[in-house]
Amino acid sequence: MLRDITIGQYYPADSMIHKLDPRTKLMATLVYILSLFVFRNVAGFAAVTLWLALVIWLSKVPFGYMVKGLKAIVIILLITVVFNLFLTPGETLVSFWKLRITEEGLKNAAFMTVRLIYLILGSSILTLTTTPNQLTDGLEKSLKPLNKIHVPVHEIAMMMSIALRFIPILIEETDKIMKAQLARGADFESGNLVKKAKSMVPLLVPLFISAFRRANDLALAMEARCYHGGEGRTKMKPLRYKRVDLIVYLAVAGYFVAVILLRRFL
């Protein structure tokens, strides 16, 4: 059930992408996403495709594994296609009943689908090649400047990594409570929406109580191990840029410039 969701789960492999500093990967992903909304012609599309193919190849994550993640967004994709296909004004190609497909619509639908697929593929490379802890470390360090305007960056990062640790535990717990209530004759499936919502109470109340109990225990355990916020903390594996990170930064910059130029001049 819930356990089967694989989208964006870390895939251990020994690749150059895996070894990059998470900050580099965050920045590169951001630039890549921007580039998806910059290109608007076939030449731009080709450049983006090449870049994506290169990164996937470098990451050593099997392509089939990545595509599995797309299953989750099939519905969104279909909606996008339908909307773009039928609702874009322009020169009519085919028409039946009240619907008509325009040339612009066709083009829009194609580009939007490609953009969405590329968006999911590109950003899943980030999560597939970076452990949750590296990711939060990277975010914490990248967002550090926000500390000056009193954004609790360390606390947010700590919360994220704790959430990542406890999500699987809570999923398992949900499963257990659900079974326990089923054994008492509970029914989570039949009935209308109101009845269904009501039937969730025996599941949600114990789940919340357990989550609070865990939070309480965890807070005690953290305090017992001298946790007192981000101040004066050291790191076992502090983030350090290597030469390869610099090269990647340059490559990303080059790629972005190329995409912009292709939009302008082709």
Place this chain on the structure above:
Amino acid sequence: MSIILDKVNYVYSEKTAYEIHALKDVSLKIGDGEFIGIIGHTGSGKSTLIQHLNGLVRASSGGIYYNGQDIDDDDYNRKELRSKVGLVFQYPEHQLFETTVFADVCFGPKNQGLSRKQSELKAFTALRSVGLPEDLWYRSPFELSGGQKRRAAIAGVLAMEPEVLILDEPTAGLDPKGRDEILGLVAGLHKERHMTVILVSHSMEDVAKYVGRLIVMNRGSVMYDGTPAEVFAHYQELEEVGLAAPQVTYLMHELRGRGIPANGTATTLEEAKQSILQAFSTKCK
């Protein structure tokens, strides 16, 4: 009443990298009024096994028959099965959710489609039979102590008046007195109401003391099935799979090894005591 398992297999996450064969060709017959203990270390398949008995988990292959009826038949009423085969999970107090203990115990009977009055009557009887003091019935379940919460949760299952009661490590996390109280309660239900009871436990001493039949699970298969004395006679094999016999069983074997004619099949304190005293008295004569 009888439950028959015929070559039951269960496979988790079939055809993926995480595939686990949790049950392998398990065949069992559970008769009316038996008191059965199931032992096995974590991951031996014992939790999966008991979830098959009330239809919470469906077997990958093989048949399960309750009173001769195949519970995997499409028109079989599995919801009714769940109220006939009551399952008390590990740490059952984690399932309490109502504002009062009494209301929580009513949850099961209400799900059976009983009227409010009938449900309350059943809750009343169930709370009585677990021996929870009446002044606690209308408190929030979260104000109760650990042992009391557990009784309340067991009452929640008993209120459905099951024919079979399955308990998954009902004493986990309780102190010795709390443990004895819960086991005493379970033994009482078996004795007075002739309920079929299945007790999953990690404590060899406990199962030896209470159950009439012992099933040992190992790696998804039934390793031994017999009386505690028969099963614990295999104490060396049990050790090889990370289990053990009660301390007194070892003691008896060691005494025999040193020439004292103690009874090697003793599994409880009382049996051991009688056998040692007898050995000493025959010698004096």
Place this chain on the structure above:
Amino acid sequence: MNFIEARKLVHEYIRRDEEDNVESILTALDGVDLDVKQGEFVAVLGHNGSGKSTLAKHLNVLLAPGGGTLWVDGKDAEDADNLWAIRQSTGMVFQNPDNQIIASVVEEDVAFGPENIGVPTAEILKRVEKSLKSVGMIQYREHSPNRLSGGQKQRVAIAGVMAMEPKCIVLDEPTAMLDPNGRREVLEAVEQLNREKGVTVILITHYMEEVTNADRVYVMDNGKVVMQGTPRAIFSQVDTLKSYRLDVPQITLLAYELRKAGLAVPEGILTRQELVEALCRLY
């Protein structure tokens, strides 16, 4: 001075209603005296609700004394300036293995404590390796804690405490949620740390079998220390223990019953071997 010295320690849980009026007072600790020497292995026994967990939380200043005095490692627990120093010198392991592991990778969790107290990076790596080795979990350093067994998780938690290089570990029912194999693993790890590294151990439990190797045993009931002495001295008082809702290991109980039935078995038998020897001598 002893490593831990508590004199007439009191702690009350006060429950208030919405208007801040006192609804009820529960005295969890009622004048507890406790002395633990450096390097000792001390066990605290008691049924649920006897006050033993409250006592444990004081030793690490997760709770402040409500009365009496408590000195840990020569520092007054009431002085807020000593808070972090005491928490570093007496580490704590809790009951639920899941709720005390913070990180999603074993070695990162072990590093959490040293990171908090500002240990330099190179030193953290050394400490993590050393403490994972000391509990036999080094081969799991890059694993996710979710796939470990209960006993393994508890050993990771112990390693996490060891990495802070404490002088003392307080374990609050560390085996209550484990199966017999997990229980054995954890106990062996703890006993080994005590024996080989000289770490002071305070083990809080309600399993009597776990305290047979302790130097001294305290028994608590109703917030008070009601018995103390060597395991042998404590275990020879079977009736008294039963009155405090505790039970005695099966072998000790059998020896006691045989004695009552007239066999001249000595008092306070702790192990199977002792009973076998005793019976063979009599036979």
